[in-house]
Amino acid sequence: MKRPRSVLFVPGDKPRAIAKARTLGADMIILDLEDAVAPEHKAQARDNICAALREGGFGVPVLVRLNGPGTAWEQEDQQAVLCEKPDGLVLPKVEEAGVPRSLTLGVPLWLMIETPRGVLAAPDLAAEQGVAGLIVGSNDLAHALRVRAAPQRSPLLYALSAVVLAARAYGKYVLDSVYNDVHDAEGFEQECRQGRELGFDGKTVIHPSQVEVARRIYGVSEADTRAALELLAAWDRGRADGLSITTLRGRMIEEMHVEAARAVLGEGG
């Protein structure tokens, strides 16, 4: 599976949004049964999601976010997703490793880390078999931590990095949280850049206007490609001169930088 850069949440009770999701160019779609859907809409949302999975036509992996274990909707959600096999399941507010996940259907699991205990358990959760990736849910996390909104998400940085660290340690994907203000394009772009710097693979998004921005910022730019080519050329010159390591404009280049540059070219084409 290719690294998902822009992952769109779509409420299961909004059929127009589900239809539109097929056209927006997200790398992955999450049809939501959990927090985007009011209790009285859960049944309709399940029907909508089954119909959408049956109809297909998304062109990218489609996951379903279930309501958590212990909720009133657990059983019905399980039956509903059995209707058509989604490409993965998103489990919310996961906190404990090593417990049998009652419904896996043999599909990849994406675990939402959005509670203090979830953050503390992130390494063990990332290590679990069948887990494709971790997703930060910073709305729930900020609420549980009782932190306030602050520039650059400073109160959350420790937790964000802890989740990235856990995912990287076990070779899993890791996705940044959603940005709530769908009218604040500048703030969204800034948060995408910050997420990328922190090491996330991509961002979860909630509105059509956010899809392409996340794809671009998490993608490989022309400048990235040029820099990678330049680094590889410098490396090749150094090796031809018999050097074990070399420099480019005074900056040391070692094998891991070469590996990173090749990865950029592999993705950027």
Ligand SMILES: CC(C)(COP(=O)(O)OP(=O)(O)OC[C@H]1O[C@@H](n2cnc3c(N)ncnc32)[C@H](O)[C@@H]1OP(=O)(O)O)[C@@H](O)C(=O)NCCC(=O)NCCSC(=O)C[C@H](O)C(=O)O
């Ligand atoms: C955030 C919204 C509620 C904004 O809704 P609204 O103001 O109605 O949007 P627009 O009028 O601008 O919509 C324009 C058209 O775009 C379609 N649309 C909107 N959102 C989506 C979407 N997510 N996917 C596909 N299409 C979408 C509308 O249908 C309009 O189309 P049309 O009618 O044809 O013109 C709304 O965007 C929304 O509901 N977004 C998703 C919210 C969501 O899924 N939330 C749950 C996941 S995030 C979460 O739970 C947080 C996490 O767990 C945590 O703890 O942090």
Ligand SMILES: [Mg+2]
């Ligand atoms: Mg949440």
